[in-house]
Amino acid sequence: MGMTLTEKILAKHAGKRHVSPGDNVWVDVDVLMTHDVCGPGTIEIFKREFGAGAKVWDREKVVIIPDHYVFTQDPYAKRNIDILREFALEQGIKYFYDVGSPNYKGVCHVALAEEGHTRPGEVLFGTDSHTCTAGAFGEFATGIGNTDAAFIMGTGKLWLKVPTTMKFVFDGEVPPYLMAKDMILQIIGDIGVDGATYKAMEFAGEGISMLSVEERMTLCNMAIEAGGKNGIIAPDAKTLRFVNERSKSKIDVIYGDEDAEYESVRRYNLKELEPVVAKPHSPDNTATVSEVKGTKIDRCYIGSCTGGKLEDFRAAARILRGHTVRVDTFVVPSTTEVEKRLKDEMIDGESLFSILKNAGAKIADGASCAACLGGPPDTFGRTEGKEVCISTTNRNFPGRMGSKQSQVYLASPLTVAASAIKGEITDPREFF
Amino acid sequence: MKDIIKGKTYVLGNDIDTDQIIPAQHLVYSLSDPEERKQYGRYALSSVPDAQAGLPEGNIRFVNEGNHRSEFNIIIAGKNFGCGSSREHAPEALNIAGVEAVVAESYARIFYRNSVDGGFYIPFETGEHLFTECRTGDEIEIEMKKGTLRNVTTGKVYQLKPLGDVEQILMAGGIFAYARKSGMLSSR
Numbered sequence: 331m332g333m334t335l336t337e338k339i340l341a342k343h344a345g346k347r348h349v350s351p352g353d354n355v356w357v358d359v360d361v362l363m364t365h366d367v368c369g370p371g372t373i374e375i376f377k378r379e380f381g382a383g384a385k386v387w388d389r390e391k392v393v394i395i396p397d398h399y400v401f402t403q404d405p406y407a408k409r410n411i412d413i414l415r416e417f418a419l420e421q422g423i424k425y426f427y428d429v430g431s432p433n434y435k436g437v438c439h440v441a442l443a444e445e446g447h448t449r450p451g452e453v454l455f456g457t458d459s460h461t462c463t464a465g466a467f468g469e470f471a472t473g474i475g476n477t478d479a480a481f482i483m484g485t486g487k488l489w490l491k492v493p494t495t496m497k498f499v500f501d502g503e504v505p506p507y508l509m510a511k512d513m514i515l516q517i518i519g520d521i522g523v524d525g526a527t528y529k530a531m532e533f534a535g536e537g538i539s540m541l542s543v544e545e546r547m548t549l550c551n552m553a554i555e556a557g558g559k560n561g562i563i564a565p566d567a568k569t570l571r572f573v574n575e576r577s578k579s580k581i582d583v584i585y586g587d588e589d590a591e592y593e594s595v596r597r598y599n600l601k602e603l604e605p606v607v608a609k610p611h612s613p614d615n616t617a618t619v620s621e622v623k624g625t626k627i628d629r630c631y632i633g634s635c636t637g638g639k640l641e642d643f644r645a646a647a648r649i650l651r652g653h654t655v656r657v658d659t660f661v662v663p664s665t666t667e668v669e670k671r672l673k674d675e676m677i678d679g680e681s682l683f684s685i686l687k688n689a690g691a692k693i694a695d696g697a698s699c700a701a702c703l704g705g706p707p708d709t710f711g712r713t714e715g716k717e718v719c720i721s722t723t724n725r726n727f728p729g730r731m732g733s734k735q736s737q738v739y740l741a742s743p744l745t746v747a748a749s750a751i752k753g754e755i756t757d758p759r760e761f762f
Numbered sequence: 763m764k765d766i767i768k769g770k771t772y773v774l775g776n777d778i779d780t781d782q783i784i785p786a787q788h789l790v791y792s793l794s795d796p797e798e799r800k801q802y803g804r805y806a807l808s809s810v811p812d813a814q815a816g817l818p819e820g821n822i823r824f825v826n827e828g829n830h831r832s833e834f835n836i837i838i839a840g841k842n843f844g845c846g847s848s849r850e851h852a853p854e855a856l857n858i859a860g861v862e863a864v865v866a867e868s869y870a871r872i873f874y875r876n877s878v879d880g881g882f883y884i885p886f887e888t889g890e891h892l893f894t895e896c897r898t899g900d901e902i903e904i905e906m907k908k909g910t911l912r913n914v915t916t917g918k919v920y921q922l923k924p925l926g927d928v929e930q931i932l933m934a935g936g937i938f939a940y941a942r943k944s945g946m947l948s949s950r
Contacts (some may be wrong), residue, residue: 472872
């Protein structure tokens with residue numbers, strides 16, 4: 331019996347010819363990523379367990395990307411970044427993207443890709459649940475806690491159970507009004523927030539081939555919102571071009587077997603799908619935009635690992651150009667590279683930055699996770715009261731963006747931009 | 763591991779996510795400083811919507827104002843407990859607040875793994891719909907060997923699912939202790 335892409339990657343990293351779903355295996359880790367929220371706790375456990383003078387297993391495989399609480403005056407948050415800085419120096423960590431330095435990047439999942447740390451066929455763990463984003467590059471990537479991360483820091487290994495794979499096939503072409511966000515919200519709505527718990531979610535089909543690498547990242551990013559262990563997409567020419575432009579590492583591309591066994595296969599016809607939102611307070615509480623259009627909103631938010639990439643702003647700018655927003659619209663580039671490219675990339679001679687600015691959006695001065703997860707009280711865009719917000723982020727749990735009383739709708743950048751113009755939830759097709 | 767875990771239960775519903783368990787603004791405190799880590803206990807479960815906080819009535823605080831320890835040491839919940847973030851601060855916050863066992867219909871994967879590998883408490887699963895059977899404040903007794911949960915207040919007994927593969931890790935007290943015991947890491 332053949333193996334799925336996820337099974338083949340895990341078999342290789344476990345040093346086995348074959349693994350089956352349910353097998354417990356120890357795998358060799360290619361990259362361990364941590365950030366300012368979970369890094370300090372991880373370092374603490376690493377030192378407690380391996381000794382104060384211990385060295386990480388490979389200083390080139392531990393990647394440290396502060397991104398969560400960067401532009402805050404919170405003294406604890408600042409101290410946490412100091413802890414990372416001190417550790418990176420002490421350990422000679424090669425890839426540390428320090429705050430306030432020219433190396434600063436911003437949101438870890440986007441930065442990992444931009445800096446060439448996401449590569450086909452590899453195993454990536456990160457102390458962040460959205461580490462599954464990197465499955466877009468044909469690798470096994472998943473989130474872990476501090477204890478597991480500390481274990482990897484010292485050993486370069488971790489145990490895991492080989493998951494079964496659920497396959498999601500998108501047939502047909504992606505229509506211009508649909509984005510990866512709509513596709514993944516559709517899936518989460520269909521299978522529920524625990525519909526893929528313990529399972530790999532593999533995305534395939536003509537629709538996926540059409541998607542850019544960034545859009546594929548959005549799709550894999552939200553696998554965790556269905557409870558998935560990882561999201562994954564077989565690498566193709568687009569993947570390899572993206573990776574080869576950014577990484578000099580030797581790449582061992584792995585593909586799933588033709589006769590692999592999937593736990594389930596679900597097919598979608600892209601022509602039949604509509605723009606989707608997730609209503610408060612759960613990513614599986616979905617509705618089509620046409621079902622909720624007209625719902626009044628107080629603010630819009632465009633940012634995060636899932637919705638603050640260049641392509642997300644390009645989509646928003648296409649809608650916002652020549653319009654004015656009717657509600658507070660917060661824009662947070664995920665990384666410094668995205669921030670720079672907002673000013674470089676033009677639509678009919680006008681930069682994306684200037685389109686967003688002229689439409690009246692408030693643009694963050696610096697790339698970070700910002701209000702996607704609320705954060706300290708002085709975080710840009712954080713909800714404070716009963717705001718109704720429509721956001722390109724990935725979670726709308728109670729209190730997620732700050733206030734327990736606020737209500738968050740999740741949607742694609744196209745839908746958020748259209749809604750910003752009208753001050754109510756709006757179908758982006760009205761602007762096509 | 764204790765043979766019997768007993769105490770008062772705090773009852774929650776389905777899909778309790780990690781933002782409800784420990785809101786993100788509090789993720790800044792040190793987990794190692796003995797004083798500072800108490801903040802995690804203080805804010806444990808502080809973002810659960812009031813109506814769902816301590817079922818069936820709701821509006822029951824898990825940790826009283828000014829405290830960092832809860833009067834409830836056993837949590838009973840529905841499906842998908844701990845969904846969302848990978849923040850290990852979530853199971854650890856429950857541990858700091860004094861939780862010894864969580865009994866849920868199912869768990870989100872990373873949270874479950876963190877509970878086990880960190881050795882914070884015993885995460886039991888049950889096929890029973892316990893969160894509608896039990897009330898916040900009920901006296902509970904869990905017998906490890908029998909794998910049963912007895913609601914002392916109502917007298918009813920329920921079956922828990924076997925811990926399975928993770929029992930060894932839980933028995934050892936977490937992944938590090940387990941790896942040392944099994945010879946994967948050298949013992950200290």
